[in-house]
Amino acid sequence: MHELSIVMSIIEIATKQMEGADASIIEEIELEIGALSGVEENSFEFAWNQAVKNTPLKNAIRKIHKPEGIATCLDCMIDFSIQQLYDPCPVCGGHFLNIKNGKELKVKSLVVN
Amino acid sequence: MCATCGCDGQDHVHGKRIVDVEQDILHQNNLLAERNRGYFEAKNILALNLVSSPGSGKTTLLERTLTDLKGQLDFCVIEGDQQTTNDADRIHATGTKVTQINTGKGCHLDSQMISHALQGLKPKENSIMFIENVGNLVCPAMFDLGEKERVVIISVTEGDDKPLKYPDMFFSSTLCIVNKTDLLPYVPFSIEKVKENALKINKDLHIIEVSCTNGDGLQEWYSWLKSKVLAPETV
Numbered sequence: 001m002h003e004l005s006i007v008m009s010i011i012e013i014a015t016k017q018m019e020g021a022d023a024s025i026i027e028e029i030e031l032e033i034g035a036l037s038g039v040e041e042n043s044f045e046f047a048w049n050q051a052v053k054n055t056p057l058k059n060a061i062r063k064i065h066k067p068e069g070i071a072t073c074l075d076c077m078i079d080f081s082i083q084q085l086y087d088p089c090p091v092c093g094g095h096f097l098n099i100k101n102g103k104e105l106k107v108k109s110l111v112v113n
Numbered sequence: 114m115c116a117t118c119g120c121d122g123q124d125h126v127h128g129k130r131i132v133d134v135e136q137d138i139l140h141q142n143n144l145l146a147e148r149n150r151g152y153f154e155a156k157n158i159l160a161l162n163l164v165s166s167p168g169s170g171k172t173t174l175l176e177r178t179l180t181d182l183k184g185q186l187d188f189c190v191i192e193g194d195q196q197t198t199n200d201a202d203r204i205h206a207t208g209t210k211v212t213q214i215n216t217g218k219g220c221h222l223d224s225q226m227i228s229h230a231l232q233g234l235k236p237k238e239n240s241i242m243f244i245e246n247v248g249n250l251v252c253p254a255m256f257d258l259g260e261k262e263r264v265v266i267i268s269v270t271e272g273d274d275k276p277l278k279y280p281d282m283f284f285s286s287t288l289c290i291v292n293k294t295d296l297l298p299y300v301p302f303s304i305e306k307v308k309e310n311a312l313k314i315n316k317d318l319h320i321i322e323v324s325c326t327n328g329d330g331l332q333e334w335y336s337w338l339k340s341k342v343l344a345p346e347t348v
Contacts, residue, residue, distance in 0.1 A: 002221055002252035009138050021132050031138075038255050038281045085280040086313040095313045105139060110132040 003043040006105070007051045013107050018056055023112035026060045030109045036069040036085060036102035069102030142256055145224035149259025152231065153242065159341050160242045162260035164282055166275075167248030169268040170292040170325055172200045174334075175243055177325045179207040182335060186342065187240035191230050193222040193247045200245065210234060221252040224259055241342065254281035262286075262341065268293040269300055273307040276314050283314040288321065290334065295324040 010031070018026050033039050052058050069082040073089035074096045080089065082102070088095055137143065153160045163171050172192075179188055189210040192200040201213035212230045214222060227244065236242050244260060246253045265286040267275055270293060276283040283289065289311055291304065304322060311318050321337065323330035 002255055005219075005221075005223070005252075005256075006138055009141060012141070013134065013136050013138065017132050017134050017136075021130065023130070027129065038251075084277075085284050086277055086310070088313070096316050105137060107134045107136050107138060109134055111129060112132055113129050 004047040007047045028061045028111035030063045032104045032106040034102040034104035037105045071097040146257035146259040156238045160260045162263045164246045165266035166250045189236045191244045250279040264288045266290045269302040276311040291322045
């Protein structure tokens with residue numbers, strides 16, 4: 001359940017930014033959670049609903065971008081989409097990969113009032 | 114007068130506005146981890162984060178290591194568990210400086226807990242600091258503690274497909290120790306398969322097979338430790 005720690009960090013970041021903007025309500029929050037970031041969607045949802053109670057994020061609309069996993073095969077130098085860290089290169093079948101995309105875990109923006 | 118809060122409208126703006134944040138969610142943990150890393154580097158301490166599922170033999174590996182290398186290298190240990198000081202007691206019995214962190218309901222150690230523990234522990238310069246994380250192959254993967262290397266331990270009584278089931282931990286580690294190899298005759302575990310699976314996740318992963326019961330492979334682990342300590346700091 002590290003998702004709870006993740007949600008707590010989001011609340012902390014968002015609250016700080018909201019206060020910095022001299023606002024008292026967060027109407028919208030935009031997040032980026034990559035497909036390979038290690039965050040389980042259902043656990044995140046569960047943690048979110050519990051943790052945002054009594055915080056400025058209580059009624060915030062949540063927009064989540066989910067960048068797909070993209071790896072570069074270091075032998076063939078081609079990019080391809082991966083669902084799992086152990087997916088092989090579709091050309092050579094090798095695992096000599098660099099993860100290029102999908103590890104993102106970010107608060108992108110807020111709409112405050 | 115302002116209808117929102119009753120102010121005179123001079124001090125602040127009202128109304129909907131967009132705030133660009135672009136901040137990593139684990140930013141706070143990562144910042145503190147970098148502070149810990151700086152502390153370790155300044156004191157030339159080799160900090161190792163030991164991660165595994167519960168029962169893979171992390172504490173036994175430490176007991177054995179601390180006893181066998183006593184007098185050759187300086188050690189201290191941070192033990193992470195949800196409850197009890199059992200592991201710290203076992204480490205203490207080897208004569209090593211140790212601190213226990215109880216995470217309560219928490220499933221992983223974070224960099225703030227380590228920073229706090231360091232203040233009480235005051236590790237020696239040029240020593241090795243073992244951080245035994247909470248037994249959990251999932252959550253600790255995401256939390257940098259400021260360690261130099263992450264060591265994942267798996268035992269042969271687990272499945273040889275574990276790297277595929279818990280890829281994040283194997284992806285973020287630099288060394289994998291396969292423990293309890295003395296039990297290989299009794300379990301359907303293939304060393305070749307586990308290696309193949311682990312390397313699918315992490316092509317650079319170094320793998321060492323050991324048994325803390327009969328001592329097989331421990332010399333290779335000790336050599337690895339010593340090579341990391343003696344490695345020159347400048348490139």
